[in-house]
Amino acid sequence: MDQAGEFTLQIDLGELVARARQGDREALEAVLATIAPSVRRFGLRMCKNVHDAEDVLQDTLINIANHLGEFEGRSSVSSWVFALTRSACTRKRRGLKNQPPVSDESVAETPDHAPNPEARAADHELASALSRALDGLSDDYREVILLRDIEGLSAPEAASSLGISVDALKSRLHRAREALRGALRPLLEPASEQPPSGCPDVALLWSKKLEGDLSQGDCSAMEKHLATCPACGAACDALKRALLACQRVRTEEVPPDIQARVKAAVRAWAAQTSL
Ligand SMILES: [Zn+2]
Incomplete structure (x- = not known):
């Protein structure tokens, strides 16, 4: 993505x-x-x-x-x-x-993105859950998700809108995405186990990757871990689905x-x- x-x-x-x-x-x-x-x-x-x-x-x-x-x-x-x-x-x-x-x-x-009724229902369920999850975030978190992940501003643009540094924006964004993922957990990761202790924070790594802040080496290490650790794989997939749902908000009627x-x-x- x-x-x-x-x-x-x-x-x-x-x-x-x-x-x-x-x-x-x-x-x-x-x-x-x-x-x-x-x-x-x-x-x-x-x-x-x-x-x-x-x-x-x-x-x-x-x-x-x-x-x-x-x-x-x-x-x-x-x-x-x-x-x-x-x-x-x-x-x-x-x-x-x-x-x-x-x-x-x-x-x-949400307009009909998904090809079949089951998938459409799942999309709709996720859109509703996203809506509730956004309402539950603090204003600071909701604002960065809105600007960066829903409206698609670049990190420097979002930082400029908020009057904060790009570093501050990114650090708030990583925490906000984590909070969003946590709020969607009952829907997106209902059965998944907590990652074993010692696992890297893959959701944070993925968020950093999206911001272009993950080195090639760290990225390969993350991919390797994701391939072998189901709990981290589920966490990362949940974040990806949450962010995809954010992008779809932009195509609302x-x-x-x-x-x-x-x-x-x-x-x-x-x-x-x-x-
Ligand atoms: Zn793991």
Whole structure:
């Protein structure tokens, strides 16, 4: 599995952003339409509340439209967009404690990836469990999983969004993935034994490998161990399945009202620029 594969926000936004910065309304609309699904997912997961997530989406889209001219490209577009989304979430969530978790129905709709009904049911079950597991993570952990494993930002982009170093991001990410795997354990590793003492921490090694931080030698040693140790093999497979389920969240269907939000943001921007 290659995590570096498909990055939602990295379809060439650069040129569209450049045109939008010149005041091209269609380009602006295209930019906002491209990023809106990610902004909505992030807001929904961080606010745990559909109504607030809609406000976060609207605020963020208008913010992006109004400040695109000031975006200097020092960070990537993705980093900047998620930094804006985060601060909209923070504003929204201040004083809003103990929100009920987002219902599975609103976030766990997975399109049919799997070829047969049994596999589709298993995918759906995993998507629902992932949704609950994410709700149960601390905000710090949920945020890094959302940015890196669900939205597919690179580690430097995610670090830049959060205003932390890449090393800090990676160390938080490894711990968050471990917490996610732990939360999904009843589903993904129901019968597996704890690895015998003396086994390497394969889930951590795998996570480091995904971040490009595992040496060739350590990687071969890990692969060799995985081939002979069923408990570690199960742990590693569970993490891979959890991360694959994260990637699938990106292909969830976009709610139909999202285009209306984009158009409203463009109208607000146009009204302001014509003052
Ligand atoms: Zn082992």
